[in-house]
Amino acid sequence: MSSQQSTQTMKPATAAKKLGVYLPATPAEFQEGVVSRAELNELQANPPEWLRELRQNGPHPRPVVAAKLGVSIAGLARGGVTEALTTEQIEALKQERPEWLEKERATQVEVRKEAVRIKNLKQEKAARED
Numbered sequence: 001m002s003s004q005q006s007t008q009t010m011k012p013a014t015a016a017k018k019l020g021v022y023l024p025a026t027p028a029e030f031q032e033g034v035v036s037r038a039e040l041n042e043l044q045a046n047p048p049e050w051l052r053e054l055r056q057n058g059p060h061p062r063p064v065v066a067a068k069l070g071v072s073i074a075g076l077a078r079g080g081v082t083e084a085l086t087t088e089q090i091e092a093l094k095q096e097r098p099e100w101l102e103k104e105r106a107t108q109v110e111v112r113k114e115a116v117r118i119k120n121l122k123q124e125k126a127a128r129e130d
Contacts, residue, residue, distance in 0.1 A: 009034040019043060021054045022061045022084040059084035069093060072111075075104035 015035035016023040023031060027050055035043075043051060058064075065085045066073045076082075079100035085093075093101060 008037045010037075010040070011035075015040055015043075017061070019051065019055075020061070020064055021051065022059045025054055025059050025084070026050070056087065058086035058088075058090075060087070060090070065090060069101060069105075071101065071104040071108050075107065079104060 010018075012026070012031050012033065012035060013023050015030075016026060018040060047055070054060075060068070061084055062073050062076055062081075065081065066076050068087075068090050069076070071079070079098070
């Protein structure tokens with residue numbers, strides 16, 4: 001095995017996704033390089049100031065925005081949110097409670113209830129088959 005294969009590297013976009021940060025907001029050296037598995041583990045274990053700042057204040061990638069608002073990524077799009085948002089912008093949306101956000105949150109609650117119902121049905125069926 002070559003040394004290149006033993007040291008797994010990932011593109012900055014993949015590393016940013018794993019770190020839960022918005023790639024365009026990361027430092028240029030992060031965006032332009034590659035990240036090894038060891039470097040990713042180090043960033044997760046001992047986040048530098050830029051990473052702590054991004055995680056706390058954003059801008060946050062859409063999956064993080066959706067989670068903080070309690071909606072799906074598709075729900076964000078239906079609400080017209082297509083860009084990364086800062087923590088301040090997310091908090092403002094929570095305070096304003098626009099109609100689309102309330103609707104998407106309700107939808108998300110129903111989706112979760114349905115997922116639990118289906119899981120319970122499968123467990124009951126499996127228990128009967130035993």
